[in-house]
Amino acid sequence: MRALQLSFIFVLLLAGCHAAKQSYHTETYKGRPILVGQIPVEALRKPPYKTWFEENYNEYQPEAATLDSLKTFDKSNLRIDVYMGTWCPDSREHVPHFVRVAHEAGIARKQFRIFALPRHYGDSPLVKGKNIIRVPTFIVYLNGKEAARIIEYPMQSIERDLLRILRGEHYVHDYQKQP
Numbered sequence: 001m002r003a004l005q006l007s008f009i010f011v012l013l014l015a016g017c018h019a020a021k022q023s024y025h026t027e028t029y030k031g032r033p034i035l036v037g038q039i040p041v042e043a044l045r046k047p048p049y050k051t052w053f054e055e056n057y058n059e060y061q062p063e064a065a066t067l068d069s070l071k072t073f074d075k076s077n078l079r080i081d082v083y084m085g086t087w088c089p090d091s092r093e094h095v096p097h098f099v100r101v102a103h104e105a106g107i108a109r110k111q112f113r114i115f116a117l118p119r120h121y122g123d124s125p126l127v128k129g130k131n132i133i134r135v136p137t138f139i140v141y142l143n144g145k146e147a148a149r150i151i152e153y154p155m156q157s158i159e160r161d162l163l164r165i166l167r168g169e170h171y172v173h174d175y176q177k178q179p
Contacts, residue, residue, distance in 0.1 A: 024036060024037025024038060027118055029087050030087075032087070034087045034118070035086045036116055037126070038114065039114050039115070041099055043116075044086075044096070044099075049086055054096075055096075056092065056096035056097060057099060060096065060101075062097075063160070066157070066159040067159060069163055070106070070159060071106050075107055075108070078141070079141040080113075080139065080140050082095060082113065082136060082137075082138050082139075083136060084117065084135050085116065085135045090135065090152050091136040094136050094152075094153060097157075133151065134151050136150075137149055138150040140162070140165050147165050147171075148165045150162075150173060155171075155173060
């Protein structure tokens with residue numbers, strides 16, 4: 001009987017973990033499906049998102065020297081939260097670029113989270129307290145503290161911007177500069 005109880009608890013825990021990872025849904029915007037919620041990269045590799053994701057991932061050629069430099073950093077205290085819209089042209093371009101850079105630079109999948117936002121995301125609980133003004137927004141955390149943001153587009157390239165941030169260089173995106 002004890003073994004049966006333990007098996008039941010194990011199944012419940014597995015189901016809970018699976019449900020936590022699958023915390024997204026599909027909505028419709030202008031007659032097209034958009035993803036909303038925390039998504040795995042794999043969701044972007046499925047139709048109808050697959051076409052633009054794979055094209056932008058495969059066509060992007062990160063700078064080899066910059067990738068080599070990124071590989072040398074201790075990334076154990078790195079986390080990146082990505083806020084995007086599957087409806088957004090900038091997200092469709094830069095998120096696949098980021099995923100490619102992360103993959104090639106040795107940034108583990110567990111070190112970044114992707115949040116797909118609804119079209120009108122201002123009141124969404126996904127962005128509450130995050131000050132998301134444009135998508136995509138990449139919030140880079142080092143040792144649990146926000147180090148910098150890449151907002152809507154990189155200042156140079158995803159890999160160069162990440163390298164500057166990891167090096168601790170002064171990085172302020174155009175959208176964060178005071179007039």
